Amino acid sequence: MRIGLIGTGRIGSFHAGVLSGHRDVGALVVADADASRAAEVARRTGATAVRSADEVFSGGVDAVVIASATSSHAALVGRAARAGLPVFCEKPVSLDLPGTLAALREVETAGSILQLGFMRRFDAGYTAARERVRSGALGRLHTVRAITSDPAPPPAAYLPLSGGIYRDCLVHDFDMVRWVTGREVVEVYATGSDAGPAMFREAGDVDTAAALLTLDDGALATATATRCNGAGYDVRLELAGDLDQISVGLDDRTPITSTEPHGPAPAGAPWPGFLERFAPAYAAELDAFLKVARGELANPCDGREALHALRIAEACELSRRAHRPVRLDEDELVTG
Template identity: 50%
Template sequence: MRIGLAGAGRIGAFHAATLQHLPAVEQVLITDAVADHGARVAAGLGAEYVDSFEALLAAAPDALVITTPTATHADLIIAAVDAGIPTFCEKPVAASLERTVEVVRHVEAGGVTVQIGFQRRFDVGFRAAAAAVASGELGFVHHLHALTGDAAPPPAAYIPMSGGFFRDCNVHDFDAVRFVTGHEVISVHAVGANRGEQFFRDADDIDSAAAILTLDDGTLATVIGTRYNAAGYDVRMEVLGSAGSVAVGLDQHTALRSAEPGTDFPVGPSHPTFMERFLPAYVSELTAFTRVVAGLEANPCTARDGLQAFRIAEAADRSRRSGRTVLLSDVPDA
């Protein structure tokens, strides 16, 4: 199949290289708002460069991959749906809740496949945890604990356009809670703090956060995150059940040091960024997308899934600003 890719930044260039090596993909067409950069990426991969998103649509690829800045996602998804082209888009669906609801309604009315990029759904650890919950081997799940720790903050210029900590960082944890448990969040109570650079405060954002989620079956989940985890990029989840427990991300690369004497676990090295931590998951994610396009499997992460994670993030941000628990029923849905 022929796949068009819009956005040749770090994750876009990585996805383009992955697509080039997938057996189902015959040709990759690339466009980028910075023409010289996009052309260089395409040439380096042996892909074809086209000079605009409109030209990419006109080339009638079998599918599209969108890895452009967040503010452009909504318009590009809508254009792809209107053109009838199955699309993969990195999270989020849109920059605001209102726009996300609008896009999801458009996608579902159009009947065109749109897969959203939450790569943790394709990580072997998260998948094993979801399977353990679904099989019943853990008994009833009473608690989950999820963590995302960036090894270092992103550039200051990124923060004002990020959507805020919960929508940019912990949104992955919120989606993973839904994916692993198969249940929906009904309420959120969240707090945030600023312990680091002034640019987070200047953007009305936070650099550390904690949230308590209540699920529709009574399960409790805690989700924490930080932009400052110099030990390395750290993503983990603990799933605690009445008959057993499992942990995701607890391996020799975990960015954590044991304080117990005589313990040398983990031996490291830790992952420096999300790219190294989730490299196999990203490949599996795009492989799955090609199978969805070919009609071989169902969409594993729909636009509505993207909306539900965004709604939880919206509730978390409202909660930390108000100091009150926020019900998901009070957050607009499609």
């Protein structure tokens, strides 16, 4: 297969390495707004660098991977759809519901393929948790706790472009709550704190956030995130039922120290960031995309699936600003 990759920043560069070494990729074409960055990634991976996305689309590719700036995602997804090309796009399609819905309509009208980059669906721990929950091993699920903690804030210039902590960071946890439990979120109540670095206040964002989610069967889920977890990168999901409870992300690299006299030893080498923690999952989702593009696998995360997580994130942002519970069936969250 001949694959086009648009965007060669941190995640795009990682994707280039995976794709260039994949047994089913015969040629990789890369483009970036920063031509020198694309050229360097091409040199390192054996890909061919071109000057623009236009050249990717005119270069006879069989599928496209989008890892460019978020603001460009929706237009590129639409372009791939009109060209009849299967497309993998890093989340989100757009930073708002109207933009997301418009892009999804283009995909549906064209009858093309869009797979969204929710890599945790390909992580061994989350997959095992889903199987345990769906098998009934936990009994009636009553409590879910999702945690995402970054070791250090992103660059200040990134914050105004990110969509905020709910859309950029916690959206992965919202997707996992749905995917693992098989339930839908019906109401959220969210809050946040901007007491950390001033750049968060200046961007209208928060550095730490929490949300209480009510699921459609009455189970309760909490989702918390922070950009300032100096101990290291910490991503966990805890699920408790009336028969058993389990945890994803609890291992010898979890950056948490027990104060109990006989507790486990502190992690020796905490995960430094998301790429290191989820590297196998990122590779697995691209492998799945290539199978989807060849018609060998059903799409594991299409645009409509991703839309649910974005709606939860939108509801949380509305709840934080309005200081009230928000139901997912409120008009502006349904129609965008």
